[in-house]
Structure formats: structure tokens, C-alpha cells
Amino acid sequence: MSVARSVILGCGSALPSHVITNDDLSRRIDTSDEWIQQRTGIRERRIAAEGEFTSTFGIAAARVAMAQAGVAPDDIDLVILATSTPDNTFPATAVTLQAELGIRRGAAFDLQAVCSGFVYGLTVADSLLKTGQGTRALVVGSETFSRLLDWEDRTTCVLFGDGAGAVVLEAQRGQGAASDRGVLACRLRSDGRHKEKLFVDGGPSTTGTVGHLRMEGREVFKHAVAMITDVIEDVFAQTGLGADDIDWFVPHQANRRIIDLSAQKLGIAPEKVVVTVDRHGNTSAASIPLALDVAVRDGRIKPGDLVLLEAMGGGFTWGAVLVRW
Incomplete structure (x- = not known):
């Protein structure tokens, strides 16, 4: 179809x-x-x-x-x-x-x-x-x-x-098959109960200022791996694909330990993980497309490759996208 x-x-x-x-x-x-x-x-x-x-x-x-x-x-x-x-x-x-x-x-x-x-x-x-x-x-x-x-x-x-x-x-x-090019599956989540763990202490309607970023680092780290793997398992279930099918894992570049633990928990081989956090730090919404561009330009990601994207951010918000390049 x-x-x-x-x-x-x-x-x-x-x-x-x-x-x-x-x-x-x-x-x-x-x-x-x-x-x-x-x-x-x-x-x-x-x-x-x-x-x-x-x-x-x-x-x-x-x-x-x-x-x-x-x-x-x-x-x-x-x-x-x-x-x-x-x-x-x-x-x-x-x-x-x-x-x-x-x-x-x-x-x-x-x-x-x-x-x-x-x-x-x-x-x-x-x-x-x-x-x-x-x-x-x-x-x-x-x-x-x-x-x-x-x-x-x-x-x-x-x-x-x-x-x-x-x-x-x-x-x-x-054709509606997992071999199609394009976005195959998406899953988004959020949980506002965790707002105070990662937020900016300002805004137009509260302080009238921009404010500064505040974070409970240990709490964010503790929740990150479980939340990330949850939405990834959902997109696998939607498509009938799994970790062994993934050619490249392009996670949000926040922390190398979170990236490594997530890949390990999902069973994704380290050589399939695109990492740029060492050079860019955490660039928030820019981190995944920055990493994608690096891997495309150096020849790793090629047409037909199955690419898994995932991220978690303040709110908490988190999500995953599975795309055939």
C-alpha cells in the first residue's frame, strides 16, 4: 500500500x-x-x-x-x-x-x-x-x-x-515498508512534574528577564537513560525493527556517559554511535542535526542507512525518530 x-x-x-x-x-x-x-x-x-x-x-x-x-x-x-x-x-x-x-x-x-x-x-x-x-x-x-x-x-x-x-x-x-526512505516512526513524551530539575529561572511573564539555566545534574542523569530507552523501544515496536537493524545511532549530545549507557542498554554497538559532544558540548536543539551533518559529510551515513535519533530535555521532554536515510 x-x-x-x-x-x-x-x-x-x-x-x-x-x-x-x-x-x-x-x-x-x-x-x-x-x-x-x-x-x-x-x-x-x-x-x-x-x-x-x-x-x-x-x-x-x-x-x-x-x-x-x-x-x-x-x-x-x-x-x-x-x-x-x-x-x-x-x-x-x-x-x-x-x-x-x-x-x-x-x-x-x-x-x-x-x-x-x-x-x-x-x-x-x-x-x-x-x-x-x-x-x-x-x-x-x-x-x-x-x-x-x-x-x-x-x-x-x-x-x-x-x-x-x-x-x-x-x-x-x-510502499509502507521498513525499507522505504524517510521517517518511519516517531514517539514524543513529556512529564511536567520534573520541571524544577532543569529550567531557566526567568521569563517575560514571571521576572521580565531572560534568567539563567539551573539544573539538578544528578537527577537529570538518573532519569535520562530510562526515558530515552522507553521511546526508542516504542519506535522499534511500531516498525518491527530492532537494535540489530540500526546502522547509526545519533543521540542528543548532552553527556558522553548518558550516550554510552543508552547504547549499551539498547544493545547498539559502540561503533554505530555518532558522538560530537566532545567538540560541541550540549547545543540543545541543535545537537542532533549538528551530529547528523558531521556523519553525513564524513561518509558514515549513506543513502539507505537506518538512523535512530533520540533526545531528552528540560520539562522533561523526550522523544525518538527512526528514519531511513
Whole structure:
């Protein structure tokens, strides 16, 4: 039976040029390269410069993705930007991307699910394309998390970085089989009872300020692996596929220990796991598309490969997407 599939035509990424290493941080706060690497696997991260914004990197990543996909601005019907760090309270930063990219059709909006934002964005785009709301969608994850950090808090400021990644999706007809190209299954979850474990202590309607990121690191770590594996098992059940079928596992790049434990619990071989957290840190909604772009450009991810994406973020939110490249 013929079914609609959302096929990824191209991807792209963009990073700030300014690199901050662990040694750089150790000269500002009480920490060390050994302490950070042992607990997180992070060696360095990129930080936006003055005059660089979430839109700056989102636009750059989108241009690369559109070029790789071979599409023009008039070919895009939908722009979804996953971000927790918009340029302005309103309008949506997605409309800035839309305007700067020369896209004149369809709709553009921001989506906020913190580190799960890209997985949520892919799922929403897939649903809209399947219901005929457009033919092609641009899904971008872009963040300037450095603007939310308390640079005196060594437990959080060492973890995050800035950057963006993007993909172009196109609705195509498939046979309804697991061998089809495109998004095969999605699963999203959230549980607001855990809000206080990872949040920003400000906002327009509460303090009138941006606020700073606050996190109970041990609590987040404790919940992460169980929640991640839960939604992954759901997408396996939807498709009849399993860990042995996966060619590449592209998880949210938050912490190397969480990534390794998740893969181990699922039975995914270490050589199938794409890891960029050492170079990028946690870039929230940008982390999965950044990692995807790295693995596509270095030749690991190839057409026909089965790719598993997963993320967990503040809220808590979490989700997984299974896609045939």
C-alpha cells in the first residue's frame, strides 16, 4: 500500500568560530580539563560572538541544507525552528529565517522543547507533510545557549555550546515498508512534574528577564537513560525493527556517559554511535542535526542507512525518530 513518507533530502550545520576549551574555562572558574572530561566527555565548545544570534547560525545551516538538497526558496512550504533561545520574545525567529532565506510560501514558526526540540520539530513537520500541508519543510535546530548561562556556576557553564543544524524534508510516496526512505516512526513524551530539575529561572511573564539555566545534574542523569530507552523501544515496536537493524545511532549530545549507557542498554554497538559532544558540548536543539551533518559529510551515513535519533530535555521532554536515510 502506498503511503506518504517524509524523506530527508539534505542537511547542513553552522558553528561559531570562537572555541572555548576546558583549559580556557579552568582559568575563569574552579574546574579542570580532567574534571570536565571525566564527567561529561566534553573537551571544547563554540560560543557566539557579539552580534551573532540564534538566527545567524540557523540561516547559515539552512542555506547549506537547501543547497545539498538542491531546492530553491520557492520550493519550501514550511519552516520550523526548534530553539529555546529566540532572537526576540516575538515574533518567532523562524520568520527571520524565512525572510532572510527568501522563502515566501507557507508558514514559519518556532517550537520549544529544549534539547528535544529537533526531534519534536521533525515529528511535527512529518505530520504536516503527511496531511498535505506542504510538500517540503525546512527543520532547523539553532541555539545560543551561552546567553542563558551563569558563568560562575561550574556545574552548568561547562556543559553547553552554541550552533545550528538543519534538514530539508520532502513528502514522497513509499510502499509502507521498513525499507522505504524517510521517517518511519516517531514517539514524543513529556512529564511536567520534573520541571524544577532543569529550567531557566526567568521569563517575560514571571521576572521580565531572560534568567539563567539551573539544573539538578544528578537527577537529570538518573532519569535520562530510562526515558530515552522507553521511546526508542516504542519506535522499534511500531516498525518491527530492532537494535540489530540500526546502522547509526545519533543521540542528543548532552553527556558522553548518558550516550554510552543508552547504547549499551539498547544493545547498539559502540561503533554505530555518532558522538560530537566532545567538540560541541550540549547545543540543545541543535545537537542532533549538528551530529547528523558531521556523519553525513564524513561518509558514515549513506543513502539507505537506518538512523535512530533520540533526545531528552528540560520539562522533561523526550522523544525518538527512526528514519531511513
